[in-house]
Amino acid sequence: xxxxxxxxxxxxxxxxxxxxxxxxxxxxxxxxxxxxxxxxxxxxxxxxxxxxxxxxxxxxxxxxxxxxxxxxxxxxxxxxxxxxxxxxxxxxxxxxxxxxxxxxxxxxxxxxxxxxxxxxxxxxxxxxxxxxxxxxxxxxxxxxxxxxxxxxxxxxxxxxxxxxxxxxxxxxxxxxxxxxxxxxxxxxxxxxxxxxxxxxxxxxxxx
Numbered sequence: 001x002x003x004x005x006x007x008x009x010x011x012x013x014x015x016x017x018x019x020x021x022x023x024x025x026x027x028x029x030x031x032x033x034x035x036x037x038x039x040x041x042x043x044x045x046x047x048x049x050x051x052x053x054x055x056x057x058x059x060x061x062x063x064x065x066x067x068x069x070x071x072x073x074x075x076x077x078x079x080x081x082x083x084x085x086x087x088x089x090x091x092x093x094x095x096x097x098x099x100x101x102x103x104x105x106x107x108x109x110x111x112x113x114x115x116x117x118x119x120x121x122x123x124x125x126x127x128x129x130x131x132x133x134x135x136x137x138x139x140x141x142x143x144x145x146x147x148x149x150x151x152x153x154x155x156x157x158x159x160x161x162x163x164x165x166x167x168x169x170x171x172x173x174x175x176x177x178x179x180x181x182x183x184x185x186x187x188x189x190x191x192x193x194x195x196x197x198x199x200x201x202x203x204x205x206x207x
Contacts, residue, residue, distance in 0.1 A: 006033040006202035009085040011093035012040050016047025018091035018118060021191035022198065023054045031195075032202035037083040039076060041095055057083065063095065073101040087201060090117040090156065091194065094129070099158050110204065113164070115156035118194050120186050122150040122168065127161035132183050135173050148172050149182070151189045153197045166206050169193050 008026075010019050019038060026034050038051035039059045051058045059079045066072040077100075088105045090097070097115065105114025121131030130139060137145035150168045157163040171186045200206040 002034060004032075006198070007036040007084055007086045008033050008089050008198065009037050009039055009080060009083065009087070010035055010047075010051075010089045010091050012038060012045050012047030012091050013042050013094040014045055014047065014092050016045065016050045016092065017187060018190055018194050019047045020050050022089065022091065022195055023050065023056070025195035025198075027054075031199065033087075033198050036085055037080065039080070039093075041072075041093070047092070059083075069095070069098045070100045073098060077101065077104055086114070087198075088115040088156075089194070089198065090115065093117075096160055097156065102156055102158065111206075113155040116166065116197065116201070117154060117156050117161070117163070118190055119152045119154065119161050120149060120183075120190070121152065123152045123154055123161045123163075123165060127159075132179060132186060136177065136179060136182060138179070146173050149186065151186060151193055153193060166200070167193060167197050 010022060012019050023035055025031055035056050037057045037059055038047060040048050041063050043060055043062060048058050061076050063072045086108050102115050106112050108114050119131055121134050126134040133139050134142055135146045135149035137143050148170045150170050152165055152168045154165045155163040169189050171189050
């Protein structure tokens with residue numbers, strides 16, 4: 001634990017490939033942030049295994065048994081207290097977070113933005129869980145195939161994928177792309193971009 005590093009909580013629900021990229025980058029000499037804890041709402045999330053293998057503490061709070069999303073988040077925040085987290089990083093966390101969690105982390109940051117998320121599409125064009133399908137024209141409400149998608153990291157607000165954009169990177173959609181092809185190329189970009197943004201936030205270069 002380094003007192004000079006930004007302490008990050010990474011929230012995951014699944015395999016945690018972005019988490020792994022963040023863990024690997026944080027382990028590099030001189031990187032200004034560290035993963036203080038990994039949080040999940042699923043006991044079977046492989047991201048928890050990745051955290052334990054890296055020696056990072058975990059907090060798992062399944063949502064069943066809670067009367068509301070806010071009550072679920074209250075328990076998460078209670079269990080995060082010993083870890084002194086300064087920034088929440090959503091990395092495949094398949095829950096829409098509420099103002100209870102957002103406001104808690106926003107109060108901890110000098111710029112008033114304490115929660116970030118990564119999205120596989122331009123959030124000005126599409127919000128929701130199927131960004132790669134959107135780019136390929138696979139959604140009934142959007143059958144048009146795009147020439148590219150734009151991996152987006154944004155601050156989280158009370159909407160779904162509506163917060164201010166921090167950074168974007170384009171990923172071309174090729175003529176022969178299937179969903180797995182585009183997702184794999186997109187994930188490679190996600191794995192580079194998310195640690196870059198965390199560095200920017202740690203160095204107070206993103207507002």
